[in-house]
Amino acid sequence: MSALLQLSGVSRHFGGLKAVSGVDLSVERGEVIGLIGPNGAGKTTLVNLITGVHPATTGKVSFAGKDVTRQKPWQAARRGIARTFQIVQPFPEMTVLENVAAAALFAGGMAYGAHAESAALEHLRFVGLADVAATRAATLTLAMRKRLELAKGLAMNPQLLLLDEVNAGLNSSEIDHALTLIRAIAARGVTILIIEHLMKVVLNLCSRIVVLHHGELIASGDPQSIVRDARVVQAYLGRRYADASG
Numbered sequence: 001m002s003a004l005l006q007l008s009g010v011s012r013h014f015g016g017l018k019a020v021s022g023v024d025l026s027v028e029r030g031e032v033i034g035l036i037g038p039n040g041a042g043k044t045t046l047v048n049l050i051t052g053v054h055p056a057t058t059g060k061v062s063f064a065g066k067d068v069t070r071q072k073p074w075q076a077a078r079r080g081i082a083r084t085f086q087i088v089q090p091f092p093e094m095t096v097l098e099n100v101a102a103a104a105l106f107a108g109g110m111a112y113g114a115h116a117e118s119a120a121l122e123h124l125r126f127v128g129l130a131d132v133a134a135t136r137a138a139t140l141t142l143a144m145r146k147r148l149e150l151a152k153g154l155a156m157n158p159q160l161l162l163l164d165e166v167n168a169g170l171n172s173s174e175i176d177h178a179l180t181l182i183r184a185i186a187a188r189g190v191t192i193l194i195i196e197h198l199m200k201v202v203l204n205l206c207s208r209i210v211v212l213h214h215g216e217l218i219a220s221g222d223p224q225s226i227v228r229d230a231r232v233v234q235a236y237l238g239r240r241y242a243d244a245s246g
């Protein structure tokens with residue numbers, strides 16, 4: 001069976017800047033894959049290329065065996081590609097429940113109505129936000145907005161979920177909760193690509209890690225080999241993880 005997601009020689013230039021450069025990456029169904037790299041490495045741009053926010057300058061993106069290089073974000077959503085945003089952006093004047101139902105609507109899963117709302121409530125229960133379902137999204141704390149992003153992603157009924165720094169700014173018990181949720185989502189069979197700075201999270205969750213540096217994919221492998229990879233240590237990790245992992 002072919003890979004769920006396949007990037008072949010994908011680049012994205014902004015003027016003279018090569019934000020993503022010649023990336024080849026194949027993601028199998030059911031994988032939980034970590035995407036790491038320094039700030040400005042091109043991680044979010046890569047997610048934008050996969051979800052049709054920015055078209056690739058060159059190269060090809062395939063999803064479930066289909067060429068989706070030129071797709072629009074709503075087409076990505078309908079195909080089963082969902083993403084969370086690094087900068088969380090709920091509709092502030094809508095309730096938490098309406099935000100989740102709107103995500104389902106965007107993915108074309110259902111029309112707005114009682115059924116959409118009960119499905120949305122189910123996702124809110126899953127992430128632990130059922131109590132605030134009727135609250136305006138603008139009033140949520142950062143940790144709650146991150147969980148709302150997860151619920152919105154799930155409401156799109158994705159095959160592939162792209163998580164862009166869902167743990168940034170959370171405290172350690174909030175991160176533990178998020179880890180439990182992400183593991184439960186993976187257990188449902190959703191393929192996950194997670195952009196994450198916290199190595200604790202990446203090492204806990206991911207069976208494979210890929211590393212971007214200056215837009216180029218410089219390494220791909222199992223966590224233990226990545227933390228020992230000389231280029232990765234040099235570009236991003238420093239010595240601490242190689243030493244700590246024994």
Ligand SMILES: Nc1ncnc2c1ncn2[C@@H]1O[C@H](COP(=O)(O)OP(=O)(O)O)[C@@H](O)[C@H]1O
Binds near residue numbers: 019
């Ligand atoms: N829409 C854009 N227009 C111009 N430059 C951009 C745009 N988006 C990202 N960049 C640039 O591309 C590079 C990679 O950014 P980004 O993908 O956000 O990195 P990361 O998520 O790894 O921190 C950065 O130099 C950034 O300034």
Ligand SMILES: [Mg+2]
Binds near residue numbers: 044086
């Ligand atoms: Mg980013």
